[in-house]
Amino acid sequence: MTGSEVMQQTVNGVVDGSTFALLGASYSLITSVTKRFHVAYVATYLGAVYAAIWSEDHLPLPHIGDIAFGLVVAALMGVLIEAYIYRRIAARAARRGGDPLIPVFIASLGLTIVAQNVVSWVWNTQPLSFNLITNKGYSLGDVRYTKLQVLAVLLYWLILLALWAFLKWTKQGSRVTGVQVNPQMAQVVGINTKRIFILVFAIGSVLAGLLGMFESSTVAAQPSMGFNAMFYGFVVAFVAGMERGPLRIAVVGLIVGLIQSLSALWLPLQYAPAVVFSILLVYLILLPTDFRRYFTRRTTATIT
């Protein structure tokens, strides 16, 4: 192991960790506030990319317009999923005195599969190119990095800081936190919880879409994209604590990314993904947590 190898893996770890940070923060924003097991995060991740591709092919927009179009579509998808699917399923479950967790999860999984198949149908299953920017590689000594990686790290941390500031210092952010902490009390004090749900789905979905665009720029747009991202987001948010603030989740994401990347110095590369899930396993064993707590309201109220 040489110094340059350690430096290279550290750089890779920062890039991966920053991605995990935003995945975790965006996933937990939705899940911790709404208590929906939102597998269809994958659908919005995917939807943004393919909407941008559609825009590239059909709309006379500049490239930034295509990107914006994709992100708007992702936000709309998230909002519509909450307003017309999850909310109705949760309401029905509540009327029957049941727990909406599993019905919402199944609907969410179904939506994701449908979204993947619609994309496969419309665009074929072959990968497509969608690049946020024209990428370029650079060297710093023996360490390589790309323009896209630099942009990703800077943008992700800027967004994480903005998200933290939004939740901490804005009135709307306080409402989100209020619903997250105690939705019944939030309703009592006049917060429209439905609107807050819509808001967090919109924000989380835009971030999912942005992450999807970065993935497609690194690799390619494919109908199967998004599941890995959702799992990483879930693991990071779960280990950090779903209801924690975005910066704490981000730090955990960064650490997970660094551990996974640096593990490649000792482990064959093919075992790197196992490292993240080993962290989750160790966490679950050492710090037993009631998994369902993350998806169940402390109060008896169900937001319908």
Place this chain on the structure above:
Amino acid sequence: MQKRSHVKGDRRHHRRALVASFAAAAGLLVASCGSGNSSKPTETTEKSTTESTSASNTGDSTVADGGADFIKNTFAKDAAHLGGGLKIEIGAAMLLSTSQAYYGQEALKGMELAAAEIKAAGGPEFTFTTKDLAVSTTAGADGAREWGEKGKIHMALASGFFGTGSMIPLIDQYKILTIDPGGGTSTVFQGKPYAWGGRAITPDDSLAGVVEYLKTAMPAAKRWAITGYDIGALTKGTIAVLQSLADSVGAEIVGQALVPLPSAGTADYPKAIDQLRSMKPDVIFNWVWGSDPAAFMKAYALSGMTAPVIGPDFGATTVDVAGSAFDGYMFAYDYFDAVNTQNPWAKHFVDAFRTKHGTDPDYYPANYYEDVYIFWEIVQRTLAAGGDVTNGADLQKAMLENLTFPSLYGTGDVTGSIAFDATSHSLAFRPMGLFVLKDGKPQPLAYFNIGGKDFKLP
């Protein structure tokens, strides 16, 4: 950013994939045991005319005659045993949904074209009953069992190493003569009863030819690095083949950077490339398939490395992903070169495929097209020998009479040829080559056969 031009596939096949995928979703959500029946017959829809305008046998088929005379003259030799009037159902286990659906959809195009031509030439009416291997890991086995119990299917085409082996016990049990032209036998499923590999073992069978090329054209390239999927025993076997070849030419395998077998396009190639850089290789053997060679090269182009990358696969539809980063990528396997066809039958096939689908066929439609013709040849032999075409044992006996068959691959006055090995059931003779991409188009660097035999530069 440039606007993209899509190659949109046959919408009918997309619908089929969509339906199969909904079945997959339903299977996941409701049954959760993968026992849903997604098989359904597909009808050949091509209308081949029997009118002919040319009796020549050079493969210069035209849109007007559909090359019917060429097919008749080449394949319908014994008018008494062509199988005309017979309806023969062929099982087809292939990937028809998910991100790999492209392969199954393209294969079906080749099969349906072959079936239409064969019927027009006086042969049997071949129809295909598909089973989507993407539905579950046991879909291949489910398909073979259904076909066997139904008792109407005695020949089948498979994919992905016979549904990664799941079909093998059942095609033996029900005596279903099965060829896998998508994955071949691999090194793991050789010599299994009724299971035959319809393509070269990739990349193993091509490595000797590649090494011969390196010896000839790049004699100073002695430091070889390996990257690609870690597929356990298969990868270890391939590494052993390469190690042996390296020893034979005084080269050194300087390291491996393997990645987990991913969902397509999700492997972490930048990290693998970082490891490769530290190995300072002269050549990189990259064993990934599908769209992943493009994803790898997209990342590789940013790495500052210049060592040639030699892969086992290339799909024209992936060029858009890598763009100019793909230039210089080399690949070696039994690639079907639709631009530089080497025999009249291949030219006929390309013309007919272009006419029908508006695109060039790649090796998937080519291989499955070719193997439907192999089945016709076997049917003719079986009938000529007084055998029963509804008996898998009779069919295999007819196949074993002569394991050499006409092929789209390789040179020949009318067709090329391939030959199966009676023991391994893999191909023993299969023309292939090493190609390099220039402006997204493959250019041949060398032609050879399995094990580097018949090596020649173009």
